[in-house]
Amino acid sequence: MKNKIEKKTIISNVKLIINNKKNISEVANELNVSVKVVSHWISIYQSNKKKKRILIVFGLSVFLLICLPIMLLIFPSNQTTSASQKTLSILPQKENVISITTGTVFIDPGHGFSDPGAQSPEELGIDLVESEVVLDIGNRVAEILKMYDYNVIMSRTENYNEVQENKFYKVSLENRVKQAEESNSEVFISLHINVYEQSSEINGYDIYYCEKDESYNSTTEKFANEISESFIDNTGITDINIHMTPRNESFYVTRKTTMPSILFEMGYATNVSDATRLLDNDFKKKLSVSIAKGIINYFNQVD
Ligand SMILES: [Zn+2]
Structure with missing residues (x-):
């Protein structure tokens, strides 16, 4: 009667032979079969392994040639769509913003x-x-812009500095302009x-820029308009005015900078409703989004 040997036993013994842990005649003796039979098992095992390898390579080739391009079409890479996807989800895209x-x-x-500024x-x-509220707003605007891959430079990112604790310390206007120009x-x-x-x-919102040459004025007016429109869209407040002021009446930072430069007075500390809003987290969020969105719109519409 022929010995019925389990497939499992055959495979494990073949593996032992291949790994030089047993030799063919040892296995043949143990399982009571001829050396020829054991050799046959080995050749079948090896050819099966080869077939398996061919199948894996074939499968991978099919995946790379057919499935991968389809998947890339369905799920495009983050890099190519991240900016527009973010625009749709966080800042609603304006019709005339193409890229x-x-x-x-x-x-x-x-x-x-x-220097605490107004109180x-x-x-x-x-x-x-x-000084505290404008820093909070500035940091929020910077955070949003960075999400949209903007390079943001700030004249200050904090309001308290241990090193400066006992000194009269402030960032001079000259230094603010210098930082902007150098960056x-x-x-x-x-x-x-x-x-x-x-x-x-007295309450309300005002944007100031300095009168310079014609081309500067029209570019800076566009910038101011984008901030103003975005402010109205996002906060629902329409009480915002843009002022082009002559050089001798302009703020130092708008006068001395060479890039389109505006100064935004975001309400009055002396008016109850303006001041209350400026301490409200929801309003600060809307205000920051409106400034960031205005900047993004300007960058996407400027010639
Ligand atoms: Zn001020």
């Missing part, structure tokens, strides 16, 4: 360190410090909060 162009943006949160008067009962920033935006001590009734 996302990026660039270098200079954000200047006004004042800082030992709400005590009788208002609102604890608003200009070859393409636009400059200075963030401030207004005050009008004579009346708490």
Whole structure:
């Protein structure tokens, strides 16, 4: 009667022979078969292995030639679509924005360190410090722009510095302009909060730029318009005005910079509703998105 040997036993013994742990005659004796039979098992095992390898190579080739191009069509790589996908999800795309162009943006949160800037008067009962709020807004705008691959330079990113703790320290206006020029920033935006001590009734938003030559004025006006339109779209507030001021009446940072440069007075610290809004997280979010979106729109429409 022929011995019925399990396939499992055959394979494990063949493997032992291939790995030189047993020899053919040893196995033949143990399983009570001839050496010829064991040799036959080995050749079958090896040819099966070869077939398997061919099948794997064939399968991989089919995948690479057919499936991969199809998958790439369905799921395009992140790099090619990231900017437009982000635009759709975070910043709704304007009809006339075709592609996302990026660039270098200079954000200047006004004042800082030992210069707090405007503060709400005590009788208002609102604890608003200009240098803190404009820094918060500036950092938020920078964060959004960086998501869109913009290069963002800031005149300051903090309001407290241990090293400077006991000194009278502030970032000078000259230094802010110098940083913007040296970093070859393409636009400059200075963030401030207004005050009008004579009346708490005065409120609203103002964008200032300095009158220079014709081409500068029209480019900078476009920039200011984008920020203003985006502000209205995102906050629903229409009380925003753009002012082109003569050189001698202009703010230092808008006068001395050579790139399109604006100064944004984001409400009045002396007005209850403006000041309350500036401490509200939802409003700060809308304001930051509106500034970032205005900058992105400018970069994508400028000639
Ligand atoms: Zn200020």
